[in-house]
Amino acid sequence: MMQKNTKKIGDGKRVINFLKPHKKWVFADSFVIALSQVCAALIPTLGTGWLIDHIIPNHDNALLWGLMWLLVIAAILDLILMVIDEYFCHHIAKSVTNWQKLRLFKHLQILPYSYFHQSKSGELLARVSDDPDTLHNFLAWEGSTFMASVQGVFIYSIVLLWINPYLMITSVVLGVLFYWTSNKVGARTRIASAKARTEASRYLERLRESVTGIQLSRILGATDYEIQSVADIRKSFMKESIIELKARMQSIVVIGSYNGFALAAVYFISVLLISNDQITTGQMYTAGGLVTIAANEIQRMLRNWLSVRRTGPALDRSEKLLAEEVSEFEVQEGEKLNSVNGLIEFKEVKFAYPTKEEFVLNGLSFHVKPGEAVAVVGPSGAGKSTIVDLLLGFYPLNNGTIEVDGLPIEKANAKWIRDAISFVSQDVQLRNGSLADNIRIGNEMVTDDEMIQALKDSGLSDYLNSLPEGLESSIGERGALLSGGQKQRLSLARALVKNSPILILDEASSALDPITELQINEAIQKRKSKQSVIVISHRLSTVLTADRIVVLENGKVVEEGTHHSLLEKDGVYSRLFKREAETGENVISVS
Known part of the structure; x- marks a missing residue:
């Protein structure tokens, strides 16, 4: 099997990596956001300073009317830019999410068959559907405000630097301090969010089991048990969600305190600068307005950063799934034959399931000729599903080969071999x-x-x-x-x-009445000359119509022949046949 190596990177960088394929849209949205910041915040705050320093002292009505019209135009333009920004953000979010969901789903298709036996379907559904939606929600609703906050703080810092370097330095120092504090608190939010998402996956899996098995729970009178089981999981989920909520509230308290500290510090520095004639009163109000807005932007930015941290566990789970070893058989180019005649050969096949040491098949050898119907029978547990799974390439062999028209399965193209087989299961x-x-x-x-x-x-x-x-x-x-x-x-x-060259019937008539089964057998007999047929069934009526019967025991072929010739041997098949005739039990089964 093949494995991808993944290097652990930060949550923010991972989000940026998702945006790289859409950089044109991101740059366009960044430009729109920058214009919006100028219209919504920069023009009004600079206008306030200009009003205090120039318009009011000089009683300049013409300049006042000009400022009023500028503010109106800026407000209208900001509304238009907000609509454009929202469209851009949702387009980016949907594109990223769609790509991620398809990426995860495609990866599922090439994972080893054994992976699905060891995983819960509810968790897999959450990985492929819910976790990408977490990223979508951030990009669509919080990504824009995060980007706006970053750009806004940068623009306001440049203006503060133009007014006076000390004001800019004061704001930056406080901003870095609060960012560091919030990041420390945010780490606890990330851990709590991961636990809450784990419980949510457990709930989804249990809910799926309960809904699909509602008939069984009612038959067994286990409805109360089902309700209590789901209630227990919900209780655990609520507990982890409350812990996550408390961690978020702690972060919000830390973030919320920044505004007051920043404004007080800037006004204190501004008064000192005014007393030394380094800035004007209007510039002080402009600086105060910019710092207030910047403080709000930093608060939003830090709150959004907490959302990035909550997105982190979802990205972790997605990366864990993408790092799972893939099946070489599923991804290899493989060989193809121009046509399939239907010759199937098992040659000294040995196989044990990945989680077990005991061989299910131990030196199995038999063949099916083109256009031949072969029944495979034997005691229960002799490997009925295994033969089919191996022929379809679901598991690699421990030893030996399986060939279709002389081409070993392990060298074949996966789609080609499965296109050549029609399969009907119980x-x-x-x-x-x-x-x-x-x-x-x-x-x-x-x-x-x-x-x-x-x-x-x-x-x-x-x-x-x-x-x-x-x-x-x-x-x-x-x-x-x-x-x-x-x-x-x-x-x-x-x-x-x-209409494949090979037809496999695995207990395909177990739920049919005898008349319907006879009709189906007649239809299959008509097609037999065009198809190689492997029949796995406990019903003698199905076995009797086969051209040849292969009897398995302990993972090997112990007998082979027609129904009558096997009865004459008085071996395994004969004993199974006689026992079924005496007791009416279905003792001949797939192997």
Whole structure:
């Protein structure tokens, strides 16, 4: 597997890195914000100083009218600039968030199959959806004010330097002091925010489990247990949220005290400078106004910086996901054959799951010829899912090879090998949408006539004819409007329209009645000459129609032949067959 190395960087720098691809928009917004600062703050404060020093003493009405019109124009222009700024910020935020969500989702597609068995779906959903939204909220609503505050403080500092260097130095020293203090307090906010987000992920995962398993909880009479379980997690979440709120309040108290200290210090210095004829009274009021505005900007900037710190844990989790080792098989270019005949060969395959030491398959060897139907049976736990998982390239082999038309799976292109296989599982996975939507997953170019024929071959023609909207009828979330048998038949129809050279049926008829199963077997038999078929089933009716039966035990092939030849051997298959005949139990199962 391949792993990406990531170097830990600060929260602010990480946010800047997200903005780099959109630097043209950022520069344009920065220019708009700078003009807005001039119109909203700089012109009024400088105008106040000019009013005190020149207009009032000289009774200059013409200059007064000019100043009034300048203030009106500046106010109107500021409103226009605010609208433009908001548009720019939301455009940047949506672009960054969309890119990040797609980036995380694409990375999920190339992670090892084992990663999903070890991770909770609720947490993964939070990583891909909620965490990027945290970044979006900052960029859309607080990023603009943060940028405006930084630019404003810079502009006001330049004007203070022009009025008198001592005023600028005083303001900068106080600003640095309060920034340092706030940053220390903000670190506690970051830690508290990370814990609160962890509890939020736990709640999302538990809520998903409860909603999807509501039928089971009602059957077991566990509704009260479910409510209490969710309530406990919410209680823990509230506890961490209160801790985060307290940390934020401490930061706000520290930030809020800056205004008074800064204004008092500037007026004190200004009085000394006036007494030495270094500045005028109007300049003192201008400086006081600028410092008051700058203090407010610094407060906003520090509050927004706390938001950056709260965004940090979300970025940490995103980077952790992106740093997960990817599957080499998923990312390699791999080899492709021009066509697939359907020859499948397992050669001395040894395999143990990543979290276990014991081999599930231990020297497994068998083959499936093009156009042949092979049933794989054996005692329960002999490796039924494993054969399918390995053929689809979900796990790397410990030893041996699996070949399709002579091409080893580990050297093949992942999409090519999966395009060559149609798979129907007992665990049917359907999506919220129509019948057609779920069938098209197998073949986007399929026509309506082909879908109708596939539904007929899978025993769903009567159901289709009963629907007023036909193929466009909704099946509900995860096929909630379908019975278990209908779900399996729809899954089979999806596999049939894919029309791959290889068809794998993994307990695909477990929820079907005998008549429907017979109809489906007949449809598969018609296609058999065009497809290699691997059947994994505990039903003898399915096994009996196979050209050949492969019997597994302890991860190896122990018997191979037709139904009658295996019965004559009086081996593993014969014992399983006789036991099922005597007890009626399904003892022959997938391996």
